[in-house]
Amino acid sequence: MNLVRAELERLAARRFVQLMVVLLAFAFAVTAATTLAGSHKPSASELNSARQQATEARQSMETAFQECVARRDGAQPTEDGGSFLPDDCSQIDPVLQDRLPIAADFLPGVFSFAQQARPLLFFLIAFLVLFGFLVGASYIGADLNSGGVVNLLLWRPRRLTVLATKLGTLLGTVLVLALLASVAYLATFWVIGQTAGLAGQLSGEFWRELGAVHGRGLVLVLLATAVGFAIATLGRHTSAALGALAAYVVVWELGARLVLEIVDAPQSDLFMLTSHVGAWLNGEARFYDEQICRGGDIGFNCQGFYTLSWLPSLLVLLGITGGLTAAAFAVFRRRDLI
Amino acid sequence: MSAVIEIEGLRKTFHSMRNGRRVAVDGFDLLVEEGQVHGFLGPNGSGKTTTLRALLGLVRADSGRMSVLGQPSPELLPRVAGQVGAIVESPQFFGNFTGYRTLRLLARAGGVPVSRVDEALDLVGLRDRGDERVKAYSLGMKQRLAVASALLKDPRLLILDEPANGLDPAGIREMRDLMRSLAATGVTVLVSSHILGEIQLICDHVTIISQGRRVASGRVDEVLAGYDRHEFLVRVADPQRAAELLDAAELTAVVDGEALVVSGASDPTVISRVLGEQGLWVGELTPLRPDLESVFLELTGAHPSVPRQVDDSALPYAAQGDAVIDLDRGVDA
Numbered sequence: 001m002n003l004v005r006a007e008l009e010r011l012a013a014r015r016f017v018q019l020m021v022v023l024l025a026f027a028f029a030v031t032a033a034t035t036l037a038g039s040h041k042p043s044a045s046e047l048n049s050a051r052q053q054a055t056e057a058r059q060s061m062e063t064a065f066q067e068c069v070a071r072r073d074g075a076q077p078t079e080d081g082g083s084f085l086p087d088d089c090s091q092i093d094p095v096l097q098d099r100l101p102i103a104a105d106f107l108p109g110v111f112s113f114a115q116q117a118r119p120l121l122f123f124l125i126a127f128l129v130l131f132g133f134l135v136g137a138s139y140i141g142a143d144l145n146s147g148g149v150v151n152l153l154l155w156r157p158r159r160l161t162v163l164a165t166k167l168g169t170l171l172g173t174v175l176v177l178a179l180l181a182s183v184a185y186l187a188t189f190w191v192i193g194q195t196a197g198l199a200g201q202l203s204g205e206f207w208r209e210l211g212a213v214h215g216r217g218l219v220l221v222l223l224a225t226a227v228g229f230a231i232a233t234l235g236r237h238t239s240a241a242l243g244a245l246a247a248y249v250v251v252w253e254l255g256a257r258l259v260l261e262i263v264d265a266p267q268s269d270l271f272m273l274t275s276h277v278g279a280w281l282n283g284e285a286r287f288y289d290e291q292i293c294r295g296g297d298i299g300f301n302c303q304g305f306y307t308l309s310w311l312p313s314l315l316v317l318l319g320i321t322g323g324l325t326a327a328a329f330a331v332f333r334r335r336d337l338i
Numbered sequence: 339m340s341a342v343i344e345i346e347g348l349r350k351t352f353h354s355m356r357n358g359r360r361v362a363v364d365g366f367d368l369l370v371e372e373g374q375v376h377g378f379l380g381p382n383g384s385g386k387t388t389t390l391r392a393l394l395g396l397v398r399a400d401s402g403r404m405s406v407l408g409q410p411s412p413e414l415l416p417r418v419a420g421q422v423g424a425i426v427e428s429p430q431f432f433g434n435f436t437g438y439r440t441l442r443l444l445a446r447a448g449g450v451p452v453s454r455v456d457e458a459l460d461l462v463g464l465r466d467r468g469d470e471r472v473k474a475y476s477l478g479m480k481q482r483l484a485v486a487s488a489l490l491k492d493p494r495l496l497i498l499d500e501p502a503n504g505l506d507p508a509g510i511r512e513m514r515d516l517m518r519s520l521a522a523t524g525v526t527v528l529v530s531s532h533i534l535g536e537i538q539l540i541c542d543h544v545t546i547i548s549q550g551r552r553v554a555s556g557r558v559d560e561v562l563a564g565y566d567r568h569e570f571l572v573r574v575a576d577p578q579r580a581a582e583l584l585d586a587a588e589l590t591a592v593v594d595g596e597a598l599v600v601s602g603a604s605d606p607t608v609i610s611r612v613l614g615e616q617g618l619w620v621g622e623l624t625p626l627r628p629d630l631e632s633v634f635l636e637l638t639g640a641h642p643s644v645p646r647q648v649d650d651s652a653l654p655y656a657a658q659g660d661a662v663i664d665l666d667r668g669v670d671a
């Protein structure tokens with residue numbers, strides 16, 4: 001417990017951590033301020049007109065679908081020829097669409113929390129993932145280099161305990177920070193939506209989905225933190241983690257992806273960590289691979305898509321993080337600390 | 339007397355891609371008993387720091403047996419770590435913290451009452467500078483802070499690796515006084531140094547290391563006595579004649595400018611009698627006691643006029659005669 005308190009104090013005193021927190025607050029303030037400045041509460045007439053436009057849009061979709069069905073069933077095309085209509089009417093079936101036009105779509109300059117919350121949350125999660133990775137790496141990297149770890153080991157000559165305490169304190173702190181930051185962030189934009197934008201329809205369903213993305217995002221932040229910590233421990237340096245990240249992106253995500261495409265490797269997206277990150281965050285991810293349709297009699301409807309669902313992606317991410325962390329502990333247990 | 343530190347046959351080889359294999363410690367032995375102020379003496383690169391690191395579990399020994407306060411190290415070191423205060427090679431501290439905060443963190447991590455921090459700062463003379471940032475400290479002040487961190491635990495055993503590094507002469511004296519007063523309260527001290535004067539002034543026992551091996555060890559005065567050739571410096575009016583007279587009396591006398599160096603006399607009165615009987619009156623008769631410096635230079639193979647490279651020191655006694663002079667145990671093979 002004392003060790004945890006000491007680690008917390010060290011972590012809080014790190015310049016880099018402070019800098020990243022300031023940066024987070026700054027990015028947050030800028031986003032909130034520009035949103036606030038660019039949004040206004042819609043007047044009753046604006047709202048009415050938007051609602052009307054949305055209704056019209058939905059009606060014209062319905063009309064188009066009806067025409068399409070009618071043409072398919074052999075009726076005569078209407079005067080303008082119906083040339084915009086697809087062969088497969090289900091493509092424009094309003095019932096099958098992901099979403100239908102709503103009033104918010106016709107309110108330029110009005111912030112709608114219901115529509116913007118998800119992308120805003122994704123942005124925050126991306127920032128926190130980077131934050132966790134960098135803080136995790138620099139925290140142990142700087143300590144290994146400055147002799148802080150050696151000093152500590154002279155007091156507590158139990159290496160695994162010392163390293164585990166560091167990792168635990170780090171993960172706890174990052175989690176609390178990420179939670180506080182994201183709650184403050186969402187709350188601020190919610191308030192902006194309520195007071196200077198479109199309050200929108202915030203159903204239980206909406207909150208459940210947002211909460212799920214939030215929870216999955218936090219898991220991702222913790223995984224990134226542990227990975228940064230583990231690589232920096234293995235390489236004895238903060239820069240080891242940065243280098244590994246840069247090398248991974250360039251060599252694998254860009255280079256190997258290109259090579260895999262050239263050699264026509266099947267479902268090559270499955271080898272990319274970014275695919276798994278996306279699948280985990282969104283619940284699933286769809287990728288295109290034309291080879292799926294080459295296998296003969298799959299039929300005309302083959303669209304060449306395959307889906308990656310969150311569970312295997314989570315397992316991949318956990319496996320990599322766990323493997324790196326276990327390796328870091330195993331190496332640290334035996335290493336010469338100079 | 340019980341052994342506080344025991345090291346037997348410690349070996350440590352470093353492997354690096356660029357330099358290949360380097361044997362840093364090569365079958366080294368060390369015995370420090372309770373209450374000693376034990377000097378650990380050796381030239382740069384002889385393996386002192388590596389030995390202390392291995393003892394404290396920071397590097398992994400290839401082979402050898404070690405124990406600290408009766409517990410095998412590094413396996414059971416955690417049991418006694420609370421009683422061992424150590425600094426190994428000028429420790430570095432986090433520059434943004436004040437000295438006080440640095441120590442408070444360590445105290446907290448080690449379960450020492452925080453009130454100890456002020457006492458430790460006071461002991462090393464940093465009481466009034468404790469609330470300055472460590473990065474604003476001078477080298478000597480950092481060294482003092484390091485010693486304070488070792489004293490924080492109120493240790494039974496204090497291990498200091500080259501504590502005089504970076505200290506000014508006054509600081510060196512204070513450090514010496516501090517070690518003396520700690521020793522007086524019963525703390526066992528192991529202090530490494532390449533500065534001989536220091537060891538001779540404060541230590542009662544010494545172990546000399548060269549190229550990773552022990553070349554001498556024992557009480558300081560006994561180590562010195564082992565190298566005493568019973569030489570005397572003699573000043574007389576006519577050194578030439580005196581030399582002849584002494585030769586005739588079966589003593590060896592070498593004229594050295596205005597003076598004579600006489601060896602082979604068990605007792606200086608023999609010299610003054612031989613010369614006095616012939617009417618040559620002795621103006622000065624000084625025993626030429628070896629100091630640790632000359633013993634050290636002899637043992638570690640350094641020669642004052644040739645620039646010695648850190649690695650080329652020889653093991654003149656141990657290697658050539660294949661014997662280690664250990665005055666506590668006699669001469670072992």
Ligand SMILES: Nc1ncnc2c1ncn2[C@@H]1O[C@H](COP(=O)(O)OP(=O)(O)O)[C@@H](O)[C@H]1O
Pocket residue numbers: 338352353354360361362363380381382383384385386387388389
């Ligand atoms: N981490 C290391 N890697 C390779 N060689 C090392 C390392 N640490 C020490 N050495 C070598 O081991 C020898 C002993 O070093 P050290 O124990 O620091 O000597 P001392 O403390 O007596 O000056 C030196 O030759 C040094 O170059």
Ligand SMILES: [Mg+2]
Pocket residue numbers: 386387388427499500
């Ligand atoms: Mg050294």
